[in-house]
Amino acid sequence: MSEQASIKPAALRARSFPGLAALRKILREPMGFFGLALVVLILASAIFADLLAMYDPTKIAPQNRFQGPSLTHLLGTDHLGRDLLSRVLYGARIALLVALGSTALSLMLGIVLGLMAGYGPRWLDAFLLLVFDAMKSFPTIMLALTIVTLAGPSMVSVVMVVVMVSVPGYARIIRTQTIAMKTAEHVTAARSMGAGTIRILRVHILPNIIGPIVILASMDVPVVIGIEAGLSFLGLGVRPPTPSWGTILNDGFANIRDSSWIVIAGGLPIILTTLGFTFLGETLRDVFDPRLKGR
Template sequence: MTAGMLTPVQSPARRALRIFLRTPSGVIGLALLVVIVGCSLLAPHVAPYDPVAYMPVDRMQGPSAKHLLGTDLYGRDLLSRVIFGSRISLSVSSISIALALLVGGTFGALAGFYLRWVDTLIMRVTDIFLAFPAILLAIALLAFLGGGFWNLTLAIAVAYAAPFTRVMRAAVLRTRDTMYVEASTALGATDARLLWRHVLPNAAGPVLIEITLRLAYAILAEAALSFLGLGTQPPAPAWGQMIADGRPFLETNPWISIAPGLAIMVTVLGFNLLGDALRDALDPRLNR
């Protein structure tokens, strides 16, 4: 490059992507999630056996060439059940976090944009929900609604809506008083256009990081509630329920609980590594 020529300025998105790809933990987390999601989507083609088929002849077998992770009390292949169980865990967590983002993010954006009594009302209600531990709030809701896939999803969504309200409000507060928002206001832009076109796109970074971290929390919440018998009911293969099924055999056949426990650990690790890498890439104070 000749002297006097200006170096091209990278866009924020490209710079964030470059920083993310240079973070080994983020790439590892993304790779783990790609494998887990891929196995979930292709479960009928990847799983070697029917996850709910009873095979009494093969009951309580250890890991072997025939059953890589062993079998449970009813002879069901644990690898197949872990693979199909990822469908339930990922479906519950993704749908619940999407609902929590829709509700909590909407109220957070309204609170941060309008302030005054709107902010006060929304944040006081949010404080009430935050006063309860998320898992206890979900248990209380399931005790009232009953177990099942959709009730479990709704309970987790309600439990994690309040944190999204706080994060969205903080992100909108940092954006609403910027010069380009004031210029759009002077040009006659409506509140809806300001929020949709200018405020929310520039507040997406912290919310995206929060999504990855809350997905990990939702995986753990779904497993805990299934362990207590409040989630998807048997014989559907849910990771938490599988751990509960293996609890009486921890001393003699520990692989029944170890297999789904490792699946939960790897999935949560993937989301946490991805979230940390996104934080490093999207936070200008860290990637400057």
């Protein structure tokens, strides 16, 4: 990466143009515009939660329990009198941290293992495939329960669950693409110049196969947010009092009969984030791989 980027500004310019063009294309699609806007909104609220939140999200104020939405508390308060808007904003941090962090981690592991399986010797490929299949064969919930039982409920456990669930899929895609590219003429040409394995993988194979998998991963982000919220809802994820959309949902669920705004405050951000990332991911796919459009 650094090598290609460091060559000269001309190369950089050439590289940034397609990026800008892609952004323009995304914004031209209504779905892309909406998705991008939502994702930016959520990212901003997570990043600037400190500035935006008017209250401490964990500060208990029993005198303010179960207040409906008002000008002082835009989304109301929960059963402990905590400001729900502040909790939602800080909850975005947790959700995005888990979603982006674990997706990035899965992607990295998936790429490394996939390249190893695809380019390495046959026995390694066979072994890694066996591992991927074994990991894939666990039902997500069972796997989550097992990990949480062993490691205790925490954010780290959630990340582990997500990584174990998504790595095999990514790795398999990378593996197939690597095998297809292994005999491509430009790869043979690189070999014939004397390039080593690492260089071939990094410079001549990976840049050509990474696009689709990144788009796939961006479409997986909402799934991960769902997993985090789900585990936290069940009490297997982020521990109270740390605000998470899942725990807010759980708090609201317990009191759904007399204060419905809590469930809404917890559920709405999940829906919006899911929609945002899904729309953005689909538009990205259409922009970068028009062949798949409309499928």
